[in-house]
Amino acid sequence: MDDITALILDDHAAFRRGFARLDDARGEEQLTAVWEALALHLEIHAEAEERILYPHLLKEGSSETAEEETDDAIRDHNKIRDAIQAAAEQKVGSDGWWKAVWEARTENSEHLAEEEDEVLPDFRKHADMDLRVSLGAQWLTFYGEHPSGKGLNFHDKDPKRYIQENS
Ligand SMILES: [Fe+2]
Numbered sequence: 001m002d003d004i005t006a007l008i009l010d011d012h013a014a015f016r017r018g019f020a021r022l023d024d025a026r027g028e029e030q031l032t033a034v035w036e037a038l039a040l041h042l043e044i045h046a047e048a049e050e051r052i053l054y055p056h057l058l059k060e061g062s063s064e065t066a067e068e069e070t071d072d073a074i075r076d077h078n079k080i081r082d083a084i085q086a087a088a089e090q091k092v093g094s095d096g097w098w099k100a101v102w103e104a105r106t107e108n109s110e111h112l113a114e115e116e117d118e119v120l121p122d123f124r125k126h127a128d129m130d131l132r133v134s135l136g137a138q139w140l141t142f143y144g145e146h147p148s149g150k151g152l153n154f155h156d157k158d159p160k161r162y163i164q165e166n167s
Pocket residue numbers: 008012045049112115
């Protein structure tokens with residue numbers, strides 16, 4: 001079984017490929033096909049992290065930085081969700097749509113770097129391998145239980161309240 005940090009990296013790589021594919025997509029049909037799959041994956045990934053990774057980062061991560069890392073992450077997830085929502089309100093391929101998609105892209109790139117250089121190293125250092133593998137199994141089960149995001153309700157979260165509820 002994979003540990004959760006490896007599964008998260010797999011998703012991050014898929015996001016980078018998805019945005020690159022968008023550069024090559026031509027016309028509304030191709031743009032829609034690439035973007036809808038990518039946007040949905042971004043939403044499910046953030047929800048999975050908020051349910052499975054960050055509650056454990058708060059409990060097992062560094063006591064000095066885990067709260068700040070979680071606060072940053074929830075704020076970033078909110079910005080990415082907002083940009084996806086803004087894109088959904090625009091005509092695919094229009095200037096307004098590209099602006100929102102670019103916002104999602106740049107916010108996401110910044111966020112992936114923070115997770116990969118701060119959050120995941122912190123988690124690997126403090127959580128033992130049994131926990132990481134068990135969370136990896138939960139991660140895969142979560143994706144399996146919500147095909148195409150079925151049954152999930154994506155919404156912004158208040159970082160302070162999230163930390164309080166999950167500490
Ligand atoms: Fe992530």
